Amino acid sequence: QVQLVESGGGLVQAGGSLRLSCAASGSIFVINVMGWYRQAPGKQRELVAVVASGGLTNYADSVKGRFTIFRDKPKNTVYLQMNSLKPEDTAVYYCTLSDQYSGMDYWGKGTLVTVSS
Numbered sequence: 393q394v395q396l397v398e399s400g401g402g403l404v405q406a407g408g409s410l411r412l413s414c415a416a417s418g419s420i421f422v423i424n425v426m427g428w429y430r431q432a433p434g435k436q437r438e439l440v441a442v443v444a445s446g447g448l449t450n451y452a453d454s455v456k457g458r459f460t461i462f463r464d465k466p467k468n469t470v471y472l473q474m475n476s477l478k479p480e481d482t483a484v485y486y487c488t489l490s491d492q493y494s495g496m497d498y499w500g501k502g503t504l505v506t507v508s509s
């Protein structure tokens with residue numbers, strides 16, 4: 393089993409920055425993909441950014457140039473640096489880990505990000 397614990401959400405004004413962290417623990421296969429999804433009220437959960445264990449990243453078009461995902465592999469931790477935040481970034485942000493050996497996907501409980509205008 394894998395446990396994911398997110399931190400770093402909160403309230404910020406438009407144009408501000410936040411950094412989310414997600415620490416993974418448990419039986420983690422070395423080859424995996426970690427990342428962030430978000431779900432705004434009344435909307436479906438959507439991809440924000442992911443990073444593979446080899447370093448390859450993928451971003452949603454809506455956050456390119458504003459958000460940066462990076463990971464600390466020895467600590468099994470992934471970060472999401474969010475700059476130039478907009479009210480439409482308001483959502484619950486979920487950390488995810490996809491184990492490339494077992495095919496299992498794991499999710500954190502989510503952390504709320506609120507961007508005021």
